[in-house]
Amino acid sequence: xxxxxxxxxxxxxxxxxxxxxxxxxxxxxxxxxxxxxxxxxxxxxxxxxxxxxxxxxxxxxxxxxxxxxxxxxxxxxxxxxxxxxxxxxxxxxx
Amino acid sequence: xxxxxxxxxxxxxxxxxxxxxxxxxxxxxxxxxxxxxxxxxxxxxxxxxxxxxxxxxxxxxxxxxxxxxxxxxxxxxxxxxxxxxxxxxxxxxxxxxxxxxxxxxxxxxxxxxxxxxxxxxxxxxxxxxxxxxxxxxxxxxxxxxxxxxxxxxxxxxxxxxxxxxxxxxxxxxxxxxxxxxxxxxxxxxxxxxxxxxxxxxxxxxxxxxxxxxxxxxxxxxxxxxxxxxxxxxxxxxxxxxxxxxxxxxxxxxxxxxxxxxxxxxxxxxxxxxxxxxxxxxxxxxxxxxxxxxxxxxxxxxxxxxxxxxxxxxxxxxxxxxxxxxxxxxxxxxxxxxxxxxxxxxxxxxxxxxxxxxxxxxxxxxxxxxxxxxxxxxxxxxxxxxxxxxxxxxxxxxxxxxxxxxxxxxxxxxxxxxxxxxxxxxxxxxxxxxxxxxxxxxxxxxxxxxxxxxxxxxxxxxxxxxxxxxxxxxxxxxxxxxxxxxxxxxxxxxxxxxxxxxxxxxxxxxxxxxxxxx
Numbered sequence: 001x002x003x004x005x006x007x008x009x010x011x012x013x014x015x016x017x018x019x020x021x022x023x024x025x026x027x028x029x030x031x032x033x034x035x036x037x038x039x040x041x042x043x044x045x046x047x048x049x050x051x052x053x054x055x056x057x058x059x060x061x062x063x064x065x066x067x068x069x070x071x072x073x074x075x076x077x078x079x080x081x082x083x084x085x086x087x088x089x090x091x092x093x094x
Numbered sequence: 095x096x097x098x099x100x101x102x103x104x105x106x107x108x109x110x111x112x113x114x115x116x117x118x119x120x121x122x123x124x125x126x127x128x129x130x131x132x133x134x135x136x137x138x139x140x141x142x143x144x145x146x147x148x149x150x151x152x153x154x155x156x157x158x159x160x161x162x163x164x165x166x167x168x169x170x171x172x173x174x175x176x177x178x179x180x181x182x183x184x185x186x187x188x189x190x191x192x193x194x195x196x197x198x199x200x201x202x203x204x205x206x207x208x209x210x211x212x213x214x215x216x217x218x219x220x221x222x223x224x225x226x227x228x229x230x231x232x233x234x235x236x237x238x239x240x241x242x243x244x245x246x247x248x249x250x251x252x253x254x255x256x257x258x259x260x261x262x263x264x265x266x267x268x269x270x271x272x273x274x275x276x277x278x279x280x281x282x283x284x285x286x287x288x289x290x291x292x293x294x295x296x297x298x299x300x301x302x303x304x305x306x307x308x309x310x311x312x313x314x315x316x317x318x319x320x321x322x323x324x325x326x327x328x329x330x331x332x333x334x335x336x337x338x339x340x341x342x343x344x345x346x347x348x349x350x351x352x353x354x355x356x357x358x359x360x361x362x363x364x365x366x367x368x369x370x371x372x373x374x375x376x377x378x379x380x381x382x383x384x385x386x387x388x389x390x391x392x393x394x395x396x397x398x399x400x401x402x403x404x405x406x407x408x409x410x411x412x413x414x415x416x417x418x419x420x421x422x423x424x425x426x427x428x429x430x431x432x433x434x435x436x437x438x439x440x441x442x443x444x445x446x447x448x449x450x451x452x453x454x455x456x457x458x459x460x461x462x463x464x465x466x467x468x469x470x471x472x473x474x475x476x477x478x479x480x481x482x483x484x485x486x487x488x489x490x491x492x493x494x495x496x497x498x499x500x501x502x503x504x505x506x507x508x509x510x511x512x513x514x515x516x517x518x519x520x521x522x523x524x525x526x527x528x529x530x531x532x533x534x535x536x537x538x539x540x541x542x543x544x545x546x547x548x549x550x551x552x553x554x555x556x557x558x559x560x561x562x563x564x565x566x567x568x569x570x571x572x573x574x575x576x577x578x579x580x581x582x583x584x585x586x587x588x589x590x591x592x593x594x595x596x597x598x599x600x601x602x603x604x605x606x607x608x609x610x611x
Contacts, residue, residue, distance in 0.1 A: 003264055006379055006387060013391035016158055021396045024164045026493065026518050029400060029500025030223055031174075032164050033367055036393040037230045039157045039177055040374045042386050043237050045150075046252075048188045049381065050244035051203070053251030054195040056330075059244040064203045066240035069233045071207025072214075074181055077230060079215035080223075081174050084504050088167035091512035 031084045038077025044070035147384060149187040154388030156180030161392060167513050184385045220508045221465050224363055224498040225291040231366045232283035235347075238276025238373035239340065242269050245380055247331040252381060260327045265380055270319045270336060272376030274343035279369040281347030286362050289351075290497065296356025304353060305417070311346045315339055354415065360498050361404045361415045368397025400499045407493035407519075409545075409555035438574070441593035443602060446533075446568050447609035449593075450476075453530035453566075455486040457522065459559055460502060461495055463536025463572075467599035470509035473535060476603050477511065479610045488525070489516045490559060492540035523560055532564035534586075536599050538571075542584045567592040570599050 024032050047070055050063025156176045163173015194200065218226050245252045246261075246269060254265035261269070288294035301307065322328065322335040354362055375390020377383075405412050450456055458477065464470060477487045489511060495502035506516055526532060534541055544551040545558045561567050569592055586592055595602050 006382060009384055010375060010379070010387050010391055013154070013388040014395050016388075017161075017392040017395035018399070020158060020161045020392070021399045024161065025166060026403075026500060027491075027503040027513055027516060028164045028167060028170060029403075030227075030496075030498060030504045031170065032161065032396060032500070033227050033364070033400065033498065034223075034230075035160060035164070035174060035177055036367060036371065036396045037227060037234065039160060039181065039389050040234050040370045040393040041237065042153070042157070042181065042184050042389045043234065043241055043374045043377055044181075045184055045188045045383055045386060046241035046245070046377050046381055047237060048185065048194075048200065049192060049251060050241055050248065051196070051200055052189075052192045052194040053248055055251070056248035059248035059251070060196075062240045062244040062247070064199060066237040066244070067200060067203040068207040069237040069240070071204045072211035073207075073230050073233045073237070074211065075208040076211025076215045076226075078174060078178050078181075079212050080218065080226065081177075082171070083215060084220070084223075084507070085167070085170045085174060087504070087507040087510075088170070088513045089507070089510065090168075091514050 027088075028085075031081050034077055034081040034084065038074055038081065041070040041073040041077065044074065143191070146187060146191050149183055150383055150385040151388075153180040153184040153187070153385040156183065157385070157389050157392060161396065180385070220504055222291075223501060223504060224359065224496075225287055227498065228283050228287040228290055228363055228366065231363070231370050232280050232287060234370040235276045235279030235281075235283060235366075235373060238370075238377055239273050239280060241377055242273035242276060242380075243336075243340075245269050245377075246273075246336050249330050254380060255330070258327070259329060261330070263323050266323045266325075266328055267319065268376050268379040270322060270339055272373055272380060273336070273340050274315055274319070275369055275373040275376060277340055277343035278347035278350070279366055279373055281344045282351045282362070282369070283347075283366050285348060285351040286359060286366060289356055290359055290363075296359075298355040299352040301349070301353070304349065308346060308349055311342050311349065315342050315346070318342075350416070353417075358408075358410075358415050360494060360496075360501075361401050361408075361410075361412070363498050364397050364400035364404055365416075366397070368394050368401065371395075371397055403493060404499060407557065409553070409557070436588045438587050439593050441568070441595055443595070443597075443605035444609045445593060446595055446602075447606045449566055449568070450480055450485065450531055450533070450606070451483060451610060453480075453485055455488070455525075455529045456480060456531045456533055457488050457490050457526060457529045457564070458533045458535065459490045459492075459537050459541060459561070460506065460535050461492075461537025461540060462497060462502075463538070464599050465496065465502075465505050465536070467536065469535065469600035469603050470505050470511075472600050472603040472607065474506070474509040474511050476607050476610070477515075479607060483610075487515065488522060490519070490522045491516060492519050492537070492557075492559065495537065495540065519557060519559065526560045526563040529564045531566045531568060532559075532561040533568045533570075534561065535570045535603070538584055541586055544583075544585060561586060562589060565591060568595055569593070570595045570597065570602050572596070572598060 044067060047063050047066035051060050051067055054060050157180045160173045160177030163169045249255050249261045254262050256262050289296050318335050318339050351362060371390045371393025375387055375394060378386025378390050405415060480487050489506060491502045503516060507513060539553055541559045541561045542553060543562055545553045545556040548554055571594060573596055587594060
């Protein structure tokens with residue numbers, strides 16, 4: 001993929017992000033941070049690629065370490081978001 | 095679609111160019127295979143299959159939906175599921191499309207990390223959420239550094255080598271930037287964590303000539319990155335520049351955060367959230383991976399917007415927060431504690447209970463002091479009793495009420511306060527004029543009228559609650575001596591309609607509940 005098409009995706013995604021995030025209700029800003037934390041760990045993709053290629057041992061171990069760190073974040077981030085969101089309840093109707 | 099792309103390598107340069115033009119319009123994500131013949135040579139596992147790119151695109155879209163779900167608590171949990179699904183797609187796609195020599199090692203790595211993350215997420219107290227988020231940011235940053243270092247040592251597996259075995263110039267920029275932003279995120283988040291968690295004093299640490307040092311370091315990073323990029327040849331793992339930039343970036347992350355005071359930590363945490371996104375995006379550029387680029391852009395703008403909202407709520411410019419030093423010289427500002435004693439009215443739990451019972455409408459303003467005293471459950475109980483007695487109860491939350499954006503909302507939600515009774519500053523501020531009682535618990539600066547009237551006050555210009563418009567004000571405070579974060583006296587204490595309830599917040603609220611029965 002050439003640089004310009006990647007850049008296009010990036011710039012458009014920034015705009016999508018801008019509008020989507022402004023529409024997030026302020027009451028959910030903490031879960032927003034927790035979940036963005038979890039999804040930014042999509043960097044695990046890079047970590048997996050690095051650890052899958054075994055020809056350079058140093059790179060492989062760096063990759064595996066990154067897999068561990070990113071996994072902490074993915075599982076921790078989604079789980080804590082889920083825990084927080086489960087607390088938000090509506091007033092029960094009488 | 096396969097047949098359309100598979101012959102790429104054999105086409106002429108011209109054909110290639112046309113093709114990439116077409117694909118860019120049709121759907122840029124499908125173009126993974128175009129225009130880099132060396133790409134496939136470097137990594138036979140990196141499939142030229144457009145379905146792979148499509149899968150990453152789907153993952154990216156799922157992440158957008160995850161954030162979109164947060165527009166209302168009703169749809170938020172579905173959104174979170176979208177996020178998980180997106181992550182699963184991204185991970186599985188990566189594993190399936192690469193020749194994985196050591197699946198067991200990877201599985202163990204995921205299991206270790208996953209177990210640790212899951213246990214932490216289950217156990218963490220909601221009051222400790224800001225520290226947790228800061229800690230998680232540092233992990234993303236460090237992971238980005240490790241991935242960039244791995245790409246530097248083994249660029250072949252990432253498909254960023256050209257025919258001569260040199261790392262592509264564009265990829266060098268992306269890789270070094272990804273590593274640098276990751277390193278800044280890491281060291282900055284570690285400091286933010288230490289300050290929030292109390293391992294380190296919240297007071298700003300001011301180095302002499304810190305602006306010169308910081309700008310110099312940033313400049314050095316940029317110059318070195320440019321030098322590295324313009325090198326005619328950069329083989330795998332060759333050269334010292336990469337490591338020097340990494341070291342400088344670790345240092346600047348540290349230097350940037352130590353002069354920032356504890357009160358500004360919500361902005362810092364949001365800002366680091368943004369950085370972790372940009373780091374992921376930079377690595378996405380290196381890997382030509384749509385999911386990473388889209389996510390990085392989402393997270394990056396999310397953090398930036400949250401920083402902006404926090405700055406606006408404190409009426410500080412982003413630059414002044416980053417420049418640091420706020421709260422360094424507390425007592426010099428105005429007639430703070432220690433000045434002349436002004437008369438105030440003190441009341442008891444019974445007085446408060448009586449007035450609350452008589453009221454038609456009560457607005458409760460919780461601050462971080464309430465969370466420190468663990469009074470949220472008692473407070474909710476008080477609200478329930480009042481509602482049973484036919485009193486309208488609303489909660490008013492200032493954007494900086496907690497230690498991070500939206501923190502107070504989570505704390506109230508944890509105490510089972512229904513979210514439709516909780517209102518933001520701009521939605522409820524006009525209602526104080528019709529409220530019988532404003533009940534302030536653990537908040538101080540956010541109700542200080544000096545922000546509206548006193549130009550010399552350090553909090554001047556900050557949006558505050560108009561509690562002075564309420565008929566009656568109850569102010570729970572531990573003692574008259576202490577002042578808020580900003581270290582300024584508060585005129586609300588001395589108003590005619592104010593009754594000070596000087597006690598521990600939790601004890602006082604429990605006594606009020608008892609008196610109400």
